[in-house]
Amino acid sequence: MIKDLGCGVAGLALAAAYYFLADELPRSLLADPTGADGLPKVLAVMLGGLSLLVIIGALRRRASAYQAPEEGWLKHLRSAGMLGLGVAYLVLVGWLGYLPTIVLFILAVALYAGTRPGWRPVAISAVGGVLLWFTFTRLFNIPMPAGTLF
Amino acid sequence: MDEIAIAWKALTTTWAIPAAFGGVIWGIFGGALPGISPSIAMALLLPFTYGLDPVTSVVLLGSVYVGAEYGGSIPAILIRTPGTNASAATTIDGYEMNKRGQAGLALGISLSAGFVGGLFGLMMLVLMTEWLARVALLFTPPAYFALGVLGCSVVAGLSGGSVVKGWIAGVLGFMVATIGTDPVSGVPRFTFGSPDLLGGIRPILIMVGLFAVSEILIQVREPPWDKADARDTRLRFPDLKLWKRLALPQAIGGVVGTIEGLTPGGGGTIAAFLAYNESKRWSKYPEEFGHGSPEGVAAPESANNVVTATALIPLLSLGIPGSNSAAILLGGLLIHGLSPGPLLFERNPDVAYGLYAGLFVANIAMFLIGLVILTPCIWLVNRPKPYLLAFIFALVVSGVFSIDQSLVDVGLVLLAGVVGYFMRWAEIPFLPMVLGVVLGYMVESNFRRSLQLSNGELMVFLEDPVSLGLLLCAAALVTYSLMRERRNKKAETGVTP
Numbered sequence A: 001m002i003k004d005l006g007c008g009v010a011g012l013a014l015a016a017a018y019y020f021l022a023d024e025l026p027r028s029l030l031a032d033p034t035g036a037d038g039l040p041k042v043l044a045v046m047l048g049g050l051s052l053l054v055i056i057g058a059l060r061r062r063a064s065a066y067q068a069p070e071e072g073w074l075k076h077l078r079s080a081g082m083l084g085l086g087v088a089y090l091v092l093v094g095w096l097g098y099l100p101t102i103v104l105f106i107l108a109v110a111l112y113a114g115t116r117p118g119w120r121p122v123a124i125s126a127v128g129g130v131l132l133w134f135t136f137t138r139l140f141n142i143p144m145p146a147g148t149l150f
Numbered sequence B: 001m002d003e004i005a006i007a008w009k010a011l012t013t014t015w016a017i018p019a020a021f022g023g024v025i026w027g028i029f030g031g032a033l034p035g036i037s038p039s040i041a042m043a044l045l046l047p048f049t050y051g052l053d054p055v056t057s058v059v060l061l062g063s064v065y066v067g068a069e070y071g072g073s074i075p076a077i078l079i080r081t082p083g084t085n086a087s088a089a090t091t092i093d094g095y096e097m098n099k100r101g102q103a104g105l106a107l108g109i110s111l112s113a114g115f116v117g118g119l120f121g122l123m124m125l126v127l128m129t130e131w132l133a134r135v136a137l138l139f140t141p142p143a144y145f146a147l148g149v150l151g152c153s154v155v156a157g158l159s160g161g162s163v164v165k166g167w168i169a170g171v172l173g174f175m176v177a178t179i180g181t182d183p184v185s186g187v188p189r190f191t192f193g194s195p196d197l198l199g200g201i202r203p204i205l206i207m208v209g210l211f212a213v214s215e216i217l218i219q220v221r222e223p224p225w226d227k228a229d230a231r232d233t234r235l236r237f238p239d240l241k242l243w244k245r246l247a248l249p250q251a252i253g254g255v256v257g258t259i260e261g262l263t264p265g266g267g268g269t270i271a272a273f274l275a276y277n278e279s280k281r282w283s284k285y286p287e288e289f290g291h292g293s294p295e296g297v298a299a300p301e302s303a304n305n306v307v308t309a310t311a312l313i314p315l316l317s318l319g320i321p322g323s324n325s326a327a328i329l330l331g332g333l334l335i336h337g338l339s340p341g342p343l344l345f346e347r348n349p350d351v352a353y354g355l356y357a358g359l360f361v362a363n364i365a366m367f368l369i370g371l372v373i374l375t376p377c378i379w380l381v382n383r384p385k386p387y388l389l390a391f392i393f394a395l396v397v398s399g400v401f402s403i404d405q406s407l408v409d410v411g412l413v414l415l416a417g418v419v420g421y422f423m424r425w426a427e428i429p430f431l432p433m434v435l436g437v438v439l440g441y442m443v444e445s446n447f448r449r450s451l452q453l454s455n456g457e458l459m460v461f462l463e464d465p466v467s468l469g470l471l472l473c474a475a476a477l478v479t480y481s482l483m484r485e486r487r488n489k490k491a492e493t494g495v496t497p
Helices: A002-023 A038-061 A073-096 A098-112 A119-139 B002-012 B016-032 B038-051 B054-071 B073-078 B085-099 B103-136 B141-158 B163-177 B203-219 B240-262 B267-282 B295-310 B312-318 B324-335 B349-372 B374-381 B385-404 B407-425 B431-453 B465-495
Strands: none
Touching (some): A002 B407, A038 B163, A073 A098, A073 B385, A073 B407, A098 A119, B002 B016, B016 B349, B016 B374, B038 B054, B038 B203, B038 B324, B038 B385, B054 B073, B054 B103, B054 B295, B054 B324, B073 B085, B073 B103, B073 B295, B073 B374, B103 B295, B103 B312, B103 B349, B203 B385, B203 B407, B240 B267, B240 B312, B267 B295, B324 B431, B385 B407
C-alpha cells in the first residue's frame, strides 16, 4: 500500500508543478489555437487524475488483504550511495579530467559494491580506466572531458 | 532481386558483418550476466553507435539482441539463474538436465533451437514488414496522429499488472517529450533557461537511465549470484533421433514466437512460457517436463529467438516499438535521424534491407560463436560482481558523454536512473514511458498540424479513412486490455481467500 500511496502522492505533486509551469509558458504570436501549453496542461490533468485513482485504489485495499512486507530503507540508502558516486564523478571530472576521474570512479564503485581494499582493486581500476580512455580518445577519437587541473 | 542487391551492398560496403559478430559476442556476454537484460546490453552500446554509419549501427544493436537471447540460457542451465527474463522458462528443464550431467546437451539444444528459431523469425520479418509498411504509406497528418494514438493505446497492454500505472508511465513519457522547443510556435518549454534542453531530451538518455542505471542501483544492494561450474559443460548437439523429437516443440516455438512478437507487449518471456506449456500439452512425453525434458529446453529457446526478429515488425513497419529491445533499436535509428515506419523503406532502403541481412549474419554468428564462447562466458559469470558493476557504470557515464560531449547528458541519465529506480519500486512499467518519449512529438505535432489544415475542425480525424480505422483499432485495444485486466482481477479475487 505504501508503494501505491507514494506513487500517487508523487504523481499528484508532479502534476501540480507541471501544470503551474505550463501555465507560465509565454504566449507566442505564432501560436495555433492549441498553443504551446495545450498538451502539457492536458497531460498534467491526466497525471493528476491517474494519481488520484492510484491513491483511491491503495486506500480501498488498506487492511483488506495481505500486505507484502516493505523493503528496508537501508537498501535504498545503499542505492543512493551508488548514485552519489555517479554525482561525484560529474563534479570531479570537470576538475580532474577524464582519465584520473574514471580510474577513481571504477575503484570507488568496486569498493562500495563490496570489493576488499588492497592493491588488486587499485591495479584493476587503473588498467580498466586506461582501457576506457584509450578506447574513447584514441580508438574512436572522441574528446572526453578535460579537467581544469590536468 | 533489387532488395537482395541493396542488402548485399549494405552488408559489404559497411562494417555490418564485423558488427554482427561483435554484437553477438557482446549480447551473449550481456545475456549471460544475470541482471543484464538484452535491452540493457543494447542500451550500453547505444552511445557507441553514434559514430557508426546507420547500417552498421542497427545491425550491431540487432545482433546484440540475437546474442543475448542465447546468452541468457547459459546461466539458466548452469546455475539455475536466468540471464534474461525470456530464459526463465529454460531454467525449468535446462537445470534439471544439468543435474543429470547433461548440461552440454542442454546448451547444444538451446543453441540449435535458437538458431533455427532466429532464422524462422527473420523469414517472418522479411515477409510481413514491408507489406505492413506499404499500407502505412497512405498516411496523412491526421493518420499519423491516429497512429501515435494507436501506439499509445498499446500502453494498456504493456502495463503488466496495473493499467493505471501503465498510463502514468505513458503520461510521464509524454511530459519528457514536451521539454524543448514547441514544434509549432517555437516557444521554449520547460527548459529552465538551459540552452542544452532547447533541442529536447534525446530518447537514448531516458532509455540508458531507465534500463541500465536503475539496474546498477538495484544490483549494488543484491547479493552476488552463484558461481558456475566449468566441468562437464562441453557443448553437445542432439542426435538425429532427438532432432526428430524436437521438431514439434521448435515448430510450436516458431508459431508462438511470431504471434507474441507481433503483439506489442508480448515479448520473449511470454512467448517462452507459452511455447513451453503448449509443447508439454502436445508432447508424447509430458511427464518428463519439469524433470529434464529436452523438449522443455527447445520450445522456449526457439520461441524467444523467433521474437528477436518478429518484435521488429511493428517497429519497422509502423514505427511502434512493442518491446524494450525494439525501443532501444528505435533509439539507434533516431540517433541517425532515421524515422522507422512506412518511409524507411522509401528513403533508406539500405538500412532496412541491411538490417535483414545483418540479422541473418547475426544468427549464423550466434551459432558459430556459440560453439566456442562457453568457457569465456563461464569465466565472465564467475568474475566478482563489484568489478562488473564498476565497469558497467563507468561504461555508462563515458558512453553517454561521448554522444554530444555534454556532461549535462550524463546528469540527465543519472536523473533518469533515479526515476527508473522509483518506478521499479512503485512497480510502474518502463516501456509505456519510453513509448511516450518516442511518440510524444509525433502525436502533438501531427494533431496540431491537422487542426491547422482543417481550420480547427476535429472531424478531420474521423473523415480520413486511415485515421478513423487506426482510432477504432486503438479503441478496441484499450477496451480489450481493460476487459482483460478486469477478468484477471476477478480471477485473482476468486483465488485469494
